Amino acid sequence: MTPTGRADGDAEEAARHETQRTLRSVALLLARYQVRNLKRTFDEFERDILLPILLGEIALHNLGERENGLEFVERMPDPDDDAPCDTRSLRPCNAYSIAAATGLPRETVRRKIGRLIELGWINRRHNGHLYVSSDALAKFGELLCSRELPELLAIADRARRLMK
Template identity: 30%
Template sequence: MKVCRLVHLIGSRKECAMSDPFYMNNLCNLDTPKGRAHSYINTYNVERAFRDNYTRYEYSFIEFYAEHLCDLSRAFKGDMQMVLLLATVAQVALRADMIVENSGGRVQELPPSRRGITTYRLADVTGIPRETTRRKLTAMEKMGWLTRENNFWCLAYEGDDAKIHQDLADVIDRSFRRAARFYVAVTPLVNS
């Protein structure tokens, strides 16, 4: 059983025992504006705040999500299966990138099994038929966005940057602004 000290924003101190690793793994320390007290937040409390403020949360989420999907639909000419496949490959690559970031290495130096995903696994995860998955991955390879290495599909790089990041730079820039708006909209719900 892990024990943590909760120092609430109102200044009271309380010992609590948390045996569930879920809560311990999702804790983060947030300094208050005065810098003296700390608040601990976890995914359970954030979810509860969203549920308690459902209408405001849902409006902000749908605004973010719908705008982002529309933007991606335009960029991919309506092929949302390609978006889903590329996002899944990118998720694997980004996780690998975060791992090597701490060691000063480059994601391209990792073996394909650490930074890529197989056609079979992509079809399984996304629910897209295997043959459709294969065709769309091959199309993205021809576009220069993906490479196939030892049966693993990986992001294609030009220097240190993934080619897709260069080709979709405008979409990515808009996603930063959109995510920032969403964050600003929901943060007060959690902090209330």
């Protein structure tokens, strides 16, 4: 092999090593963020990590139509509702669909949904349809905008700088 070929191979190996080092640094940065975020979430949800998972699945299911560009339409509250929902039209879900989405046992999901209802973060209609409450949207939407989203964006900027 010529000296030029060897130098090219050494340069490629050094570039691969540098890329791996950078990726490890970015992975560590993201892992630190994730652990901090999990600890905060754990504390905010009575140290029960399943509660935010279920609340998030229900909210994402309810709000899914918004992602597809469909607007909410006003609906009249149903007088037969056990716990009236926000007046916006949300896509309903139930304990069975949430159990399927999360892979958690249906009985566990049913029990945890009961706790989310007690906390006022989920409303259940008489037909079993589940909706995220306006209180939960306000509380956790505010937290996301005030703390988690800016922190995540700052970490993304830092990761981009590391990768340049």
